[in-house]
Amino acid sequence: MRFDSVALPPEAEALRGQVREFLAAEWPDGYWPNSDFGEGHDPAFSRKLGARGWIGMTWPKEHGGGARTFFERYVVTEELLAAGAPVAAHWIADRQSGPLLLKFGSRAQRRRFLPGIARGECYFSIGMSEPNTGSDLASVRTRAERVDGGWLVNGAKIWTTDAHRNHFIIALVRTGPRSANRHAGLSQLIVDLKAEGVAVRPIRNLAGGEDFNEVAFQDCFVPDANLVGEPGGGWTQVTSELGYERSGPERFLSAFRVFVEFVRAAGPSPDDGAAALIGRLASQLMTLRRMSISVAGMLQQGQSPVVESALVKSLGNDFEKMLPELVRLSPLCRAGREGEPLPFAVERDPMSAWLAPLERCLRQTVLYAPSFTLRGGTREILRGVIARGLGLR
Amino acid sequence: MDRLLKETAERVFADHVTRAAWDDAESGIFPAALWAVVEKTGLHKVGGADSGTGWDDLFGLLTVAGRHAVPLPLAEMLLAGTVVADANAAGFTTIAAGGLAPWPTAARQVLSIEGQVSSEFGCAPASNLAGEPFAWVELLNPRPVAVPRELPTLLAVSRVALMAGALERVLEMCIAHATEREQFGRPIAKFQAVQHGLAVLAGEVAAAGSARDGCVAACGTPRFVDEAAAAKARVGEAAGIGAELAHQVHGAMGFTHEHDLHRFTRRLWAWRDEHGHETVWQTRLGRRVAAGGADRVWDFIVGA
Ligand SMILES: Cc1cc2nc3c(=O)[nH]c(=O)nc-3n(C[C@H](O)[C@H](O)[C@H](O)COP(=O)(O)OP(=O)(O)OC[C@H]3O[C@@H](n4cnc5c(N)ncnc54)[C@H](O)[C@@H]3O)c2cc1C
Numbered sequence: 001m002r003f004d005s006v007a008l009p010p011e012a013e014a015l016r017g018q019v020r021e022f023l024a025a026e027w028p029d030g031y032w033p034n035s036d037f038g039e040g041h042d043p044a045f046s047r048k049l050g051a052r053g054w055i056g057m058t059w060p061k062e063h064g065g066g067a068r069t070f071f072e073r074y075v076v077t078e079e080l081l082a083a084g085a086p087v088a089a090h091w092i093a094d095r096q097s098g099p100l101l102l103k104f105g106s107r108a109q110r111r112r113f114l115p116g117i118a119r120g121e122c123y124f125s126i127g128m129s130e131p132n133t134g135s136d137l138a139s140v141r142t143r144a145e146r147v148d149g150g151w152l153v154n155g156a157k158i159w160t161t162d163a164h165r166n167h168f169i170i171a172l173v174r175t176g177p178r179s180a181n182r183h184a185g186l187s188q189l190i191v192d193l194k195a196e197g198v199a200v201r202p203i204r205n206l207a208g209g210e211d212f213n214e215v216a217f218q219d220c221f222v223p224d225a226n227l228v229g230e231p232g233g234g235w236t237q238v239t240s241e242l243g244y245e246r247s248g249p250e251r252f253l254s255a256f257r258v259f260v261e262f263v264r265a266a267g268p269s270p271d272d273g274a275a276a277l278i279g280r281l282a283s284q285l286m287t288l289r290r291m292s293i294s295v296a297g298m299l300q301q302g303q304s305p306v307v308e309s310a311l312v313k314s315l316g317n318d319f320e321k322m323l324p325e326l327v328r329l330s331p332l333c334r335a336g337r338e339g340e341p342l343p344f345a346v347e348r349d350p351m352s353a354w355l356a357p358l359e360r361c362l363r364q365t366v367l368y369a370p371s372f373t374l375r376g377g378t379r380e381i382l383r384g385v386i387a388r389g390l391g392l393r
Numbered sequence: 394m395d396r397l398l399k400e401t402a403e404r405v406f407a408d409h410v411t412r413a414a415w416d417d418a419e420s421g422i423f424p425a426a427l428w429a430v431v432e433k434t435g436l437h438k439v440g441g442a443d444s445g446t447g448w449d450d451l452f453g454l455l456t457v458a459g460r461h462a463v464p465l466p467l468a469e470m471l472l473a474g475t476v477v478a479d480a481n482a483a484g485f486t487t488i489a490a491g492g493l494a495p496w497p498t499a500a501r502q503v504l505s506i507e508g509q510v511s512s513e514f515g516c517a518p519a520s521n522l523a524g525e526p527f528a529w530v531e532l533l534n535p536r537p538v539a540v541p542r543e544l545p546t547l548l549a550v551s552r553v554a555l556m557a558g559a560l561e562r563v564l565e566m567c568i569a570h571a572t573e574r575e576q577f578g579r580p581i582a583k584f585q586a587v588q589h590g591l592a593v594l595a596g597e598v599a600a601a602g603s604a605r606d607g608c609v610a611a612c613g614t615p616r617f618v619d620e621a622a623a624a625k626a627r628v629g630e631a632a633g634i635g636a637e638l639a640h641q642v643h644g645a646m647g648f649t650h651e652h653d654l655h656r657f658t659r660r661l662w663a664w665r666d667e668h669g670h671e672t673v674w675q676t677r678l679g680r681r682v683a684a685g686g687a688d689r690v691w692d693f694i695v696g697a
Contacts, residue, residue: 001595001599003599003602003603003606005603005606005607005609005610007610016695016697078695082691082694083691256691259690260687260688260690260691261687263682263683263686263687263690264686264687264688266683267683268683268684268686269680269683269684270679270680270683272676274679274683275675275676275677275679275680275683276672276675276676276679277675277679278675278678278679278680278682278683279622279623279626279674279675279676279677279678279679279680279681279682280626280630280671280675280679282623282678282679282690282693282694283604283622283623283624283626283627283630283674283675283678284627285694286604286607286620286623286627286694287600287603287607287623287624287627288600289694289695290603290604290606290607291599291600291603294603308599311592311595311596314592314596315596315599315600380589382592383588383589383592383593384585384588384589384592386592386595386596387582387588387589387591387592389595390568390591390592390595391568391572392568392571392572392582392583392587392591393582393583393588
């Protein structure tokens with residue numbers, strides 16, 4: 001495992017100012033910044049980003065991409081997240097569905113889907129988890145049976161983020177019999193979320209949001225043209241997505257707005273305690289960012305840094321969880337101070353407008369924090385991947 | 394870091410950092426044989442004027458020294474060499490910070506971070522957590538020298554480099570131990586709890602290396618103080634977490650004087666405190682972030 005020291009090239013740095021100008025001009029009216037990549041599903045905003053060429057940046061031009069480097073994509077994504085822009089609509093399609101189709105999809109699929117994704121018009125969901133399949137992904141039960149001209153899908157996916165808002169889901173399904181090789185007989189299908197036989201039911205989360213869903217398939221017909229790669233190739237394909245899924249700045253910036261508001265509350269000359277906390281968080285963040293840029297460098301060289309990505313995600317998620325926990329104990333935070341009411345307990349809407357900005361984003365982050373070390377591979381699973389990389393298993 | 398230099402340093406330290414050298418050092422006997430080899434190979438001149446080497450080599454050499462827990466005041470020697478001409482000719486120069494210097498008893502002269510140098514000095518003995526001889530020094534008849542304003546920061550970064558190296562070595566020792574040591578009929582590496590401890594350790598080691606690279610790359614730029622502060626704070630945290638996990642994995646064997654683990658972990662505990670512990674550097678860094686204001690926090694992080 002090696003994290004080479006990588007400096008962002010000038011053409012990537014040059015994009016930073018452009019993204020900031022764009023954000024200043026195009027910020028959606030009244031949108032409250034949130035650095036969680038899953039927050040803010042805004043098709044109009046995604047289309048504007050697409051028009052600027054900031055979706056599908058690393059893909060070839062013939063597919064609507066920008067033929068840019070992973071470093072350039074890195075700068076655009078980190079600037080959007082740091083500012084807290086609404087990026088959820090196109091995020092998954094840009095980060096992993098598009099690259100998956102580019103690598104394993106047919107010519108026709110690339111032509112059909114990639115330009116729309118790059119324009120910020122076509123959105124994808126991840127169809128991996130099921131009611132009985134979480135960390136043990138190879139145990140999926142949703143099956144696709146061969147029929148004339150395609151596949152008939154039955155079963156259910158769950159926790160599918162934004163399935164009620166997006167256009168397609170790439171579902172990992174069983175197309176072959178279960179056998180001693182648990183990874184055989186799996187395939188990936190692109191399913192139209194509005195198709196007949198697909199029922200999408202939002203599931204309310206503990207913070208009151210409705211972002212993830214149950215997606216049930218009942219005799220849902222999927223044409224042959226929507227099979228990604230080869231039948232039986234699903235496992236190799238799905239694991240290749242993980243390098244993209246796990247190393248980006250979204251894995252340590254989810255709680256970033258809390259940091260910004262804490263610095264605002266602390267003012268320009270904070271006391272020693274607040275200054276030390278700010279410095280501790282900054283030192284962690286600067287280091288994580290270096291590591292993530294280092295992984296962008298590996299992607300740029302065509303490597304698939306599975307272990308390094310797992311390591312960045314794991315450290316990054318721990319940081320995202322630690323940040324609000326440390327900030328909330330600062331005397332600068334109102335809620336929980338002696339003699340102050342704890343509005344938390346009686347307040348149903350975590351985004352209550354009457355709260356000061358720091359308390360407001362702190363509450364939101366505390367409520368979402370449990371998901372940070374679950375989504376995209378749990379902390380325990382990531383540690384297992386790292387241990388394998390160390391040669392322990 | 395220069396490849397040849399790195400290989401030379403690895404070889405010299407692998408061959409000459411012995412238990413006897415460590416034990417001598419802890420009883421106040423300067424490891425003269427080790428020092429003689431360092432002198433012969435010219436490692437003590439790395440980073441100095443006309444040496445053809447730079448900061449990257451100097452801190453690279455210290456990282457290798459950390460990997461081997463070299464019981465010499467190499468950080469002070471090398472940094473003195475960047476300030477005073479011929480600092481390490483016919484003996485070496487050590488550096489006193491806040492009046493405290495490693496190995497003045499064996500040194501030819503002492504440089505203070507306030508900008509004084511002398512070969513006559515009084516010593517009151519002290520030591521660090523690793524048992525390495527330090528002393529409170531009083532310079533007699535000192536002459537003034539121009540020291541760079543960032544010398545204290547460079548000393549802190551020397552500890553960053555040493556810690557990053559020692560952490561790499563500690564991880565290797567843990568992996569080797571966990572795959573060899575058997576309990577309940579299998580190597581302890583097969584237990585998930587042990588794997589997770591080592592995965593966390595690996596994360597800290599990688600973060601330490603990355604933070605080290607960040608401040609070494611920033612040497613000589615206006616960004617240096619901030620990267621150095623971030624690195625000393627972050628790597629100090631990594632040292633504490635790393636040493637704790639390493640001892641847990643090694644069991645009672647790692648708690649003995651016999652086992653070499655403490656040569657590294659005690660140094661990690663010493664180095665994370667020397668030249669400013671985490672809170673000191675966090676506070677400095679935090680003040681710099683806060684001074685820029687909330688809307689420039691991200692600029693600060695990316696160095697824009
Ligand atoms: C906000 C959010 C959004 C999500 N979005 C999507 C999505 O869009 N698409 C999608 O497919 N999925 C999505 N997921 C699901 C996510 O991928 C799963 O939560 C994750 O894979 C874990 O599965 P599980 O929740 O069933 O937990 P389980 O696998 O049941 O795990 C429960 C606990 O047991 C531990 N555990 C399990 N196996 C092991 C093991 N071998 N060793 C040690 N510990 C173990 C886990 O680490 C965890 O702590 C989302 C989840 C969240 C929270």
